[in-house]
Amino acid sequence: MPPGAVENPSSVGLVAVIVAATEGEPRALTVRVPGQAPGRDDGLPAGPLVSEHATLERGLRAWVERQTHQRLGYVEQLYTFGDRDRSGDAAAGAHTLSVAYLALVREERPAGLAEAAWQNWYRYLPYEDFRQGRPPQLDAIAARLEAWAAEPAEAKLRRLRADRLGLTFGLGGGTWSDERVLERYELLFEAGLIPEAQGNAGQAVPGDPTGVPMAFDHRRVLATAIGRMRGKIKYRPVVFELMPPAFTLLQLQRSVEALAGTPLHKQNFRRLVAQQGLVEETEDVTSGTAGRPARLVRFRREVLLERPAPGLRLTPSRRP
Numbered sequence: 470m471p472p473g474a475v476e477n478p479s480s481v482g483l484v485a486v487i488v489a490a491t492e493g494e495p496r497a498l499t500v501r502v503p504g505q506a507p508g509r510d511d512g513l514p515a516g517p518l519v520s521e522h523a524t525l526e527r528g529l530r531a532w533v534e535r536q537t538h539q540r541l542g543y544v545e546q547l548y549t550f551g552d553r554d555r556s557g558d559a560a561a562g563a564h565t566l567s568v569a570y571l572a573l574v575r576e577e578r579p580a581g582l583a584e585a586a587w588q589n590w591y592r593y594l595p596y597e598d599f600r601q602g603r604p605p606q607l608d609a610i611a612a613r614l615e616a617w618a619a620e621p622a623e624a625k626l627r628r629l630r631a632d633r634l635g636l637t638f639g640l641g642g643g644t645w646s647d648e649r650v651l652e653r654y655e656l657l658f659e660a661g662l663i664p665e666a667q668g669n670a671g672q673a674v675p676g677d678p679t680g681v682p683m684a685f686d687h688r689r690v691l692a693t694a695i696g697r698m699r700g701k702i703k704y705r706p707v708v709f710e711l712m713p714p715a716f717t718l719l720q721l722q723r724s725v726e727a728l729a730g731t732p733l734h735k736q737n738f739r740r741l742v743a744q745q746g747l748v749e750e751t752e753d754v755t756s757g758t759a760g761r762p763a764r765l766v767r768f769r770r771e772v773l774l775e776r777p778a779p780g781l782r783l784t785p786s787r788r789p
Contacts, residue, residue, distance in 0.1 A: 482567040483529040484515040484687065486547065486694035487539060489576035490711040493723030494589050496576060497691060500536050501584040502684035508673020509664065511588065512684035513691065514539075515567075529570050537585040543573040543710045548693050550686065569690045571697055573710035590695060591730075593680045593688050597650060597695065598730045606678035610662070611640055617660040647729055650696035654689055665689070698728050704780035706747060709768040715751050717763040718742065725781060738781075745779055746772055 487498040502512035514533045522528030547569040591598040596606045618630035635643025637652045657663045664671030664682040722738050749769045754762040772779045
């Protein structure tokens with residue numbers, strides 16, 4: 470090492486948030502990660518960038534296929550994480566640059582070298598799901614956050630913390646934004662209310678209202694992906710990457726509600742889909758179900774050429 474140079478070991482990793490919407494539930498593909506603290510062995514498909522990977526995306530696809538046998542279609546870069554010791558590397562002070570990707574697929578049975586499983590993403594962030602009304606976990610979380618905000622002796626700092634609770638969790642007269650998923654997770658981390666705040670040694674707590682922790686900082690990566698998806702479905706037709714070739718309008722609504730974590734007004738949703746010209750009818754109807762058969766529709770791909778931002782401007786049926 471040249472005189473005066475500062476050693477700064479680093480490595481580059483790749484991590485994938487693979488999302489599906491199955492039977493009206495938002496799902497993320499997870500793998501078992503050995504050697505984690507108790508209750509934290511759920512992780513996301515990941516691996517290091519190595520010399521045989523021509524590009525970051527090719528490296529990501531290779532690791533995902535090796536670990537889960539899932540072939541990826543739609544993929545976009547999500548975020549780059551670069552905190553010290555984020556992967557639990559024994560080398561003190563080591564930086565691990567981790568490039569995260571968001572992938573949208575239709576769920577298939579995973580099989581690979583690692584034990585892979587599809588999990589409802591609200592398993593890890595249950596307070597984000599308002600489809601059945603205000604999540605009961607939020608009451609316990611709010612009480613703890615308010616106690617944290619009241620801790621500082623300095624009035625200015627107490628006000629700053631209270632303002633952040635309003636911006637993120639809608640407390641104290643604030644407004645809940647469905648896209649601030651990462652900000653909410655980060656605030657829980659800063660307040661020391663989640664196991665990840667204790668580093669990789671933090672253990673899962675039974676009945677924790679903040680949800681099930683994940684290996685390393687993978688829950689943070691998942692929170693980033695959920696926020697990205699919630700924002701993107703409003704101006705891009707990405708939800709159709711998760712739908713089968715033909716589907717009912719009710720199936721489409723249930724998938725959008727699952728991703729957004731909020732109920733939608735049925736007639737308003739259908740009116741919006743029609744106004745946007747997002748789907749077209751097929752000649753087929755549902756069969757084998759009770760009740761009146763429903764017309765099957767499909768995504769109308771011409772909409773991609775007709776305007777730059779064909780998405781769903783969601784209007785919840787009731788505010789959280």
